[in-house]
Amino acid sequence: MNPLSYVPIKSSKNLKNVLxxxxxxxxxxxxxxxxxxxxxLSLPQKFASYLEICxxxxxxxxxxxxxxxxxxxxxxxxxxxxxxxxxxxxxxxxSKWVFNKIxxxxxSLWNSxxxxxxxxxxxxxxxxxxxxxxxxxxxxHSSAITFALKSCVELGASKFGRxxxxxxxxxxxxxxxxxxxxxIEFYTNCDQIGEAAKVFDEITERDVVAYTxxxxxxxxxxxxxxxxxxxxxxxxQMDGFEPNRVTLVSLLRCASRLRALxxxxxxxxxxxxxxxxCADEVFETSLIDMYVKCADPxxxxxVFDKMSxxxxxxxxxxxxxxxxxxxxxxxxxxxxxxxxxCELDLIALANAVWSCAxxxxxxxGKAIHCHIIRGGINLDLVGTTALIxxxxxxxxxxxxxxxxxxxxxxxxxxxxxxxxxxxxNGCVYRAIETFREMVAAHVRPNTGTIISVLSALSDTEEIxxxxxxxxxxxxxxxxxxxxxxxxxxxxxxxxxxxGCARQVFDGIKIKDQVSWTxxxxxxxxxxxxxxxxxLFLFMQRENLQPDAITYTCLIQALNQLGSVNLVRxxxxxxxxxxxxxxxxxxxxxxxxxxxxxxxxxxxxxxNNMSEKHLPSWNTMIAAYGMHGDFVKALKLFxxxxxxxxxxxxxxxxxxxxxxxxxxxxEEGIHLFNSMEKDYGITxxxxxxxxxxxxxxxxxxxxxxxxxxxxxxxxxxxxxLGSVLAACRIHGNSEIGERVGQWLLEIEPENTSAYCxxxxxxxxxxxxxxxxxxxxxAKRRGLKRTPGYSLVDYN
Numbered sequence: 098m099n100p101l102s103y104v105p106i107k108s109s110k111n112l113k114n115v116l117x118x119x120x121x122x123x124x125x126x127x128x129x130x131x132x133x134x135x136x137x138l139s140l141p142q143k144f145a146s147y148l149e150i151c152x153x154x155x156x157x158x159x160x161x162x163x164x165x166x167x168x169x170x171x172x173x174x175x176x177x178x179x180x181x182x183x184x185x186x187x188x189x190x191x192s193k194w195v196f197n198k199i200x201x202x203x204x205s206l207w208n209s210x211x212x213x214x215x216x217x218x219x220x221x222x223x224x225x226x227x228x229x230x231x232x233x234x235x236x237x238h239s240s241a242i243t244f245a246l247k248s249c250v251e252l253g254a255s256k257f258g259r260x261x262x263x264x265x266x267x268x269x270x271x272x273x274x275x276x277x278x279x280x281i282e283f284y285t286n287c288d289q290i291g292e293a294a295k296v297f298d299e300i301t302e303r304d305v306v307a308y309t310x311x312x313x314x315x316x317x318x319x320x321x322x323x324x325x326x327x328x329x330x331x332x333x334q335m336d337g338f339e340p341n342r343v344t345l346v347s348l349l350r351c352a353s354r355l356r357a358l359x360x361x362x363x364x365x366x367x368x369x370x371x372x373x374x375c376a377d378e379v380f381e382t383s384l385i386d387m388y389v390k391c392a393d394p395x396x397x398x399x400v401f402d403k404m405s406x407x408x409x410x411x412x413x414x415x416x417x418x419x420x421x422x423x424x425x426x427x428x429x430x431x432x433x434x435x436x437x438x439c440e441l442d443l444i445a446l447a448n449a450v451w452s453c454a455x456x457x458x459x460x461x462g463k464a465i466h467c468h469i470i471r472g473g474i475n476l477d478l479v480g481t482t483a484l485i486x487x488x489x490x491x492x493x494x495x496x497x498x499x500x501x502x503x504x505x506x507x508x509x510x511x512x513x514x515x516x517x518x519x520x521x522n523g524c525v526y527r528a529i530e531t532f533r534e535m536v537a538a539h540v541r542p543n544t545g546t547i548i549s550v551l552s553a554l555s556d557t558e559e560i561x562x563x564x565x566x567x568x569x570x571x572x573x574x575x576x577x578x579x580x581x582x583x584x585x586x587x588x589x590x591x592x593x594x595x596g597c598a599r600q601v602f603d604g605i606k607i608k609d610q611v612s613w614t615x616x617x618x619x620x621x622x623x624x625x626x627x628x629x630x631x632l633f634l635f636m637q638r639e640n641l642q643p644d645a646i647t648y649t650c651l652i653q654a655l656n657q658l659g660s661v662n663l664v665r666x667x668x669x670x671x672x673x674x675x676x677x678x679x680x681x682x683x684x685x686x687x688x689x690x691x692x693x694x695x696x697x698x699x700x701x702x703x704n705n706m707s708e709k710h711l712p713s714w715n716t717m718i719a720a721y722g723m724h725g726d727f728v729k730a731l732k733l734f735x736x737x738x739x740x741x742x743x744x745x746x747x748x749x750x751x752x753x754x755x756x757x758x759x760x761x762x763e764e765g766i767h768l769f770n771s772m773e774k775d776y777g778i779t780x781x782x783x784x785x786x787x788x789x790x791x792x793x794x795x796x797x798x799x800x801x802x803x804x805x806x807x808x809x810x811x812x813x814x815x816x817l818g819s820v821l822a823a824c825r826i827h828g829n830s831e832i833g834e835r836v837g838q839w840l841l842e843i844e845p846e847n848t849s850a851y852c853x854x855x856x857x858x859x860x861x862x863x864x865x866x867x868x869x870x871x872x873x874a875k876r877r878g879l880k881r882t883p884g885y886s887l888v889d890y891n
Contacts, residue, residue: 211223211226211227211230211240211241211244211245212240212244214226215244215247215248218251220248220251220252221248221252223244223245223248224245224248224249224252224254224257227241227245227261231264237264237265237268237270239270239273239275239276240275242261242264242265242270242276242279243275243276243279245257245261246258246261246276246279246280246282246283247279247282249261249283250282250283250286255287258283258287262280262296265280271296271299272299272300272301272302273300274300274302274303274304274306274307275306277296277297277299277300277307277310278300278306278307278310280293280296281293281296281297281307281310281311281314282310282313282314284296284314285310285313285314285317290314290315290317290318290322293311293314294311294325297310297311297329303336303338304338305333305338305339305340305341305344308329308330308332308333308336308338308344309340309341309343309344309347311326311329312326312329312330312333312344312347312348312351313343313344313347315329315347315351316347316348316350316351316354317350323351323352323354323355324351324355326347326348326351327348327351327360330344330348339371340367340373341373342373342377342379342380345364345367345368345373345380345383346379346380346383348360348364349361349364349380349383349384349386349387350383350387352364352387352391353386353387353390353391356390356391356392357391358388358391358392358393361384361387361388361391362396364387365384368380376405378404378406378408378410378411379410381400381404381411382408382410382411382414384397384400385397385400385401385411385414385415385418386414386417386418388400388418389414389415389417389418389419389421389422390418390421390422392422394415394418394419394422394424394427397415397418398415401415407438407439408439409439409440409441409442409444409445412431412435412438412439412445413442413444413445413448415431416428416431416432416435416445416448416449416452417444417448419431420448420451420452420455423455425451425452425453425454425455425456426452426456428448428451428452428455429449429452429453429456429458432445432448432449432452443474443476443477443479443480444479446465446468446469446474446476446480447476447477447479447480447482447483448483449465450462450465450466450480450483450484450486450487451483451486451487453465453487453491454483454486454487454489454490454491455490457490457491458491459487459488459491459492459493462484462487462488462491466484478504478506478508478510478511479510481500481504481511482510482511482514484497484500485497485500485501485511485514485515485518486514486517486518488500488518489514489515489517489518489519489521489522490518490521492522494518494519494522494524497515497518498515501515507538507540508540509535509540509541509542509543510543512531512534512535512540512542512546513542513543513545513546515531516528516531516532516535516542516546516549516550517546517549519531520549520550520552520553525553525554525556525557526557528549528550528553529550529553529554529559529562532546532550532566536569541573544575544578544580544581547566547570547575547581547584548580548581548584550566551563551566551581551584551585551587551588552584552587552588554566554588554592555587555588555591555592556591560589560592560594563585563588563589563592567585570585576604577606579605579607579608579609579611579612580611582601582602582604582605582612583609583611583612583615585598585601586598586601586602586612586615586616586619587615587618587619589601589619590615590616590618590619590620590622590623591619591622593623595619595620595623595625598616598619599616602615602616608639608641609641610636610641610642610643610644610647613632613633613635613636613639613641613647614643614644614646614647614650616632617629617632617633617636617647617650617651617654618646618650620632621650621653621654621657624657626653626654626655626657626658627658629650629651629653629654630651630654630655630658633647633650633651633654645679645681645682646681648667648671648682648685649681649682649685651667652664652667652682652685652686652689653685653689655667655689656688656689656692656693659693661690661693661695664686664689664690664693668686678707680706680708680710680712680713681712683702683703683706683713684712684713684716686699686702687699687702687703687713687716687717687720688716688719688720690702691719691720691723691724692723696720696721696724696726699717699720700717700720703716703717709740709742711742711743711744711745711748712747714733714737714742714744714748715745715747715748715751717733718730718733718734718748718751718752718755719751719754721733721755722751722752722754722755722758725755725758725759727755727756727758727759727761730751730752730755731752731755731764734748734752743776744776744778745778746778746781746783746784749768749769749772749778749784750781750783750784750787752768753765753768753769753784753787753788753791754787756768756787756791757787757790757791757794760794760795762791762792762795762797765787765788765791766788766791769784769787769788772784782816785804785816786816786819788804789801789804789805789816789819789820790816790819792804793819793820793822793823794823796823798820798823798824801820801823802820802835802836805817805820805836817836820836824836
């Protein structure tokens with residue numbers, strides 16, 4: 098656009114008319130006006146003075162018109178100022194017109210338009226002008242590279258930025274501290290901290306900006322880089338430079354990452370002694386964040402209370418800190434205070450919803466959601482994710498699904514939270530489907546999500562889906578992640594594919610303690626005790642310290658092998674390594690000793706426990722029941738009630754099993770009825786199975802049949818098999834025939850069911866039925882596996 102279109106001026110005679118339209122001098126004080134009218138200043142200097150104090154666009158347009166009218170449009174001195182001012186007021190086309198009018202080989206003019214376009218957020222234009230400058234081969238100034246690099250950071254143009262590094266090296270600017278600081282920022286934003294460190298080492302004369310850029314770069318990376326930031330800060334002080342506010346804020350961020358409370362307090366003390374950032378809200382907010390993340394929220398609260406002006410950011414920092422420490426109640430209390438003192442932003446609302454999720458406050462969470470809807474607030478992805486998490490954890494899955502599926506732009510974090518919500522509510526297949534949708538939409542799930550889905554697949558034994566996920570993990574190059582590999586071992590082992598689990602295990606280059614324990618658990622659970630013991634020995638050769646889970650698995654393996662002496666050796670070792678207080682280990686020892694016939698040792702272990710939890714009581718009751726000592730089992734059950742330890746389903750399963758084996762019918766029925774009546778425990782298939790077995794052992798087949806008839810969901814194969822066996826013993830062919838038909842319907846491929854029913858008919862002399870059952874089994878291709886003895890009589 099031609100700037101002459103601003104005001105129709107055709108000659109210098111109109112200058113007075115232009116200025117009289119609204120005299121520029123009227124904008125300023127009398128002293129300023131007198132200075133501008135001074136005859137000692139040349140005309141370009143007078144216009145330059147006007148440009149320096151230009152208040153608005155209209156005044157700038159008039160001045161530009163005057164410059165053109167006086168034939169000064171090609172003046173480089175005025176042109177540089179005009180380019181910057183026009184860009185400042187976002188008159189980019191006019192700025193480019195001025196530049197093109199006076200374009201020459203003057204680097205300062207090129208720098209002016211580069212700076213002007215950068216300040217106007219025209220980053221692509223900055224890079225375009227830089228390329229034109231390179232083609233003119235008149236050299237490169239440090240500011241051109243600096244602002245071109247900053248534009249690359251804004252645009253994410255990593256390749257262009259690396260080419261700029263080549264130019265800086267070619268023109269001898271790579272050691273310049275200003276250019277170097279820009280390259281450090283560029284490489285940091287490109288996640289190439291190693292390259293940033295190399296640039297820092299090449300800077301010959303470092304200043305505070307260069308040191309601070311490197312410290313800030315290290316603060317954005319993981320814990321291993323945060324330590325480097327403190328090392329650079331030490332070098333900075335040795336070189337005689339004092340950290341400024343930005344430096345201290347970055348060091349506080351590093352202290353937060355490292356959970357380094359002492360270093361954080363030292364930074365705080367330094368700032369107070371030097372008076373740096375004491376009244377700065379960014380610095381004080383960083384202090385609060387550091388103290389809370391370093392597990393000292395009380396000091397963070399003290400800093401917060403002493404703030405002269407509490408900003409929304411400082412409130413949010415304190416709330417977020419409590420949430421990260423797993424203290425949602427404290428976070429919610431701070432939020433309630435925040436509501437009374439300042440405006441709520443999106444971060445505050447999201448933090449409030451996260452607090453409700455942690456506390457299970459469904460009604461309050463709904464109230465916050467209603468406030469968001471009534472206020473017409475457009476939640477960002479973080480707030481929406483918080484709502485999904487809150488509804489999922491509060492068992493309101495339908496609301497969580499509504500929020501999730503009404504959100505168009507879903508990111509990985511939101512999908513991960515939705516999957517976790519499905520798993521939390523037991524909807525495994527919906528979680529798997531959402532995982533598939535993520536992959537189809539090219540949204541990469543995080544490690545935690547993959548591990549959660551694999552864990553759920555382990556329980557459902559969906560091995561085909563597990564194979565698909567394994568293929569996806571392999572294609573994404575995630576198979577080397579030790580956490581994912583360990584979960585694959587666990588999944589394959591639980592699904593019965595020990596060979597696949599072993600392949601994954603053997604493929605791990607550096608196995609950790611979890612890898613060995615997962616593989617041990619898998620083989621031991623499949624009855625391969627010898628292999629589990631071998632894995633334990635190899636694990637010790639790798640100098641890895643077993644934990645309580647590893648020793649529990651080892652004890653289970655020794656239990657399978659029936660080696661009491663080895664169990665005693667492990668028991669003695671556990672006392673030496675101070676693991677004898679672990680409840681899970683003691684429970685495993687009680688189970689093992691009781692199965693090996695050492696009930697007295699198991700009883701001593703239980704009695705000497707410093708703290709008895711419910712699993713310990715259940716283990717000991719099961720041990721007494723295993724040895725047929727129902728009196729002691731029942732005594733222990735009532736002792737639980739005296740010590741206010743509420744029984745669970747496992748407790749009643751053990752006590753009912755003990756009643757069944759000792760023939761205490763009335764006591765067993767009474768305990769079964771008291772489950773739901775006194776303790777609110779719904780009877781499971783196993784509980785009904787114990788009751789049916791109890792009645793069958795006592796010959797009360799009619800009552801057992803009534804239970805099966807009126808509770809069809811309790812007709813599992815194990816229970817029906819025991820009833821059928823009891824009918825054969827007591828000669829009740831009528832009930833036995835009905836139960837046998839149920840059993841064949843449930844498991845038509847079960848050869849033992851055909852055998853039991855055939856024996857029942859044979860006992861009653863019904864040979865035609867025996868032949869019919871045999872023919873039916875033959876048509877289905879079933880063969881009876883003959884028994885054999887492991888004893889060699891030769």
